[in-house]
Amino acid sequence: MRKLAHTVVPLALCFSGVAFGQGPASGPELSLPGSAPSLEQIRSVSPALASYTENLVLEEVWNRPGLSARDRSVVTLAALISRNQQVELPYHVNLALDNGVEPSEISELITHLAFYSGWANAISAVAVTANVFEARGVKASELPAVSPELLPLDKEAEVKRQTFVQDTFGEVSQGVVDYTESALFLDLWLRPGLKPRDRSLVTVSALISTGKVEQVPFHLNKAMTNGLSEEQASEVLTHLAFYAGWPNVFSAMPVVKKVFADRD
Numbered sequence: 660m661r662k663l664a665h666t667v668v669p670l671a672l673c674f675s676g677v678a679f680g681q682g683p684a685s686g687p688e689l690s691l692p693g694s695a696p697s698l699e700q701i702r703s704v705s706p707a708l709a710s711y712t713e714n715l716v717l718e719e720v721w722n723r724p725g726l727s728a729r730d731r732s733v734v735t736l737a738a739l740i741s742r743n744q745q746v747e748l749p750y751h752v753n754l755a756l757d758n759g760v761e762p763s764e765i766s767e768l769i770t771h772l773a774f775y776s777g778w779a780n781a782i783s784a785v786a787v788t789a790n791v792f793e794a795r796g797v798k799a800s801e802l803p804a805v806s807p808e809l810l811p812l813d814k815e816a817e818v819k820r821q822t823f824v825q826d827t828f829g830e831v832s833q834g835v836v837d838y839t840e841s842a843l844f845l846d847l848w849l850r851p852g853l854k855p856r857d858r859s860l861v862t863v864s865a866l867i868s869t870g871k872v873e874q875v876p877f878h879l880n881k882a883m884t885n886g887l888s889e890e891q892a893s894e895v896l897t898h899l900a901f902y903a904g905w906p907n908v909f910s911a912m913p914v915v916k917k918v919f920a921d922r923d
Contacts, residue, residue, distance in 0.1 A: 695746045716901055725894030728758040733857060734895055736760075736768055737864035738902040740784045741776035748787040753795075762797040767852030768861050770803075774847060775865050803852035810849045817844060856885040864895060867911045868903035875914045880922070889919055 702709035721731060732755035739748050755765060765788060773781035821840055829836050848858065859882030866875050879892060896915060900908045 695750050720898060720901055723894065723897065725890050726898060729755075729760055730860065730891065730895075731898055732758045732760050733764075733768065733860055734864045734898050735902055736765065737772065737861045738868040738899060740769065740772050740780055741865035741868050742903065743776075743780045743783055745783055745787055748784060749791055752788050752791045756791075756795060762792060762801045763803050763852055764857070766802045767850065770850075771847060771853065771858060771861055772865060774843060775862055776869065803850065807851055809846070810851055810855070812845070812849060820844065854885075856882065856887055859885050860887060860895070863892075864899060867896070867899055867907055870907050870910060872911050872914045875911055876918050879915060879918045883918075883922065889922075892919075 696704075698709050698713060701712060721728065726734070732751065735751050736748075736755055739745075739751060752765060756762065769781050769784045769788065772784070821844075824836055824839060848855075853861065859878055862878045863875060863882050866872065866878060879887075883889070883892065892915065896908050896911065
């Protein structure tokens with residue numbers, strides 16, 4: 660993993676510049692953020708941060724046994740995109756591909772997070788990811804279809820969810836209730852581009868990373884029903900402490916603890 664720290668971080672330097680844009684007559688350009696600093700640049704500002712990055716995060720945390728490198732990449736991408744932290748995103752999109760996350764899965768992860776962290780965050784992630792995909796020769800044929808055959812629906816669970824949301828929030832915003840049903844749970848959540856477990860993993864990681872702990876119980880239960888183990892969920896918290904910060908993780912800890920207890 661020490662080699663990873665020296666060889667992959669500078670890859671971010673390859674992906675600065677304009678991802679796509681329009682001329683002045685048709686609107687503003689959409690540009691990529693500045694390149695992520697190399698370890699040498701980090702060391703020139705904060706030697707301690709460089710040491711923690713190389714020795715603690717890259718060498719130790721990424722090698723912990725509770726979560727695969729692939730899952731750690733999924734969790735990290737969800738954290739970065741949901742928080743609109745673009746500088747490290749080229750590095751982590753590349754690392755995710757190296758760790759076995761398919762281009763189609765990254766594409767679908769971004770689509771999913773448009774709904775769970777907002778359209779602007781997803782478009783920002785597209786601006787970064789487009790150049791990574793181009794540099795690595797990712798073809799359009801490798802990306803998810805716009806309208807694929809959807810996964811089977813758990814009708815009983817969906818009826819319960821719809822009834823609860825309608826009864827609780829119908830008088831507050833019927834539009835939100837309707838789109839929650841039609842766009843999210845009858846469409847987005849049934850798209851096959853991400854396995855149900857991974858879609859739930861993305862959602863839980865984004866919620867914790869942005870401090871939205873109120874919705875964690877529903878989605879963590881859904882993740883564990885879809886195959887995420889308690890050990891893996893615990894390790895997600897450990898990983899996110901480094902990518903979303905200790906306060907967000909400690910805010911989620913009591914919620915996760917209750918989910919674990921209720922499932923025992």
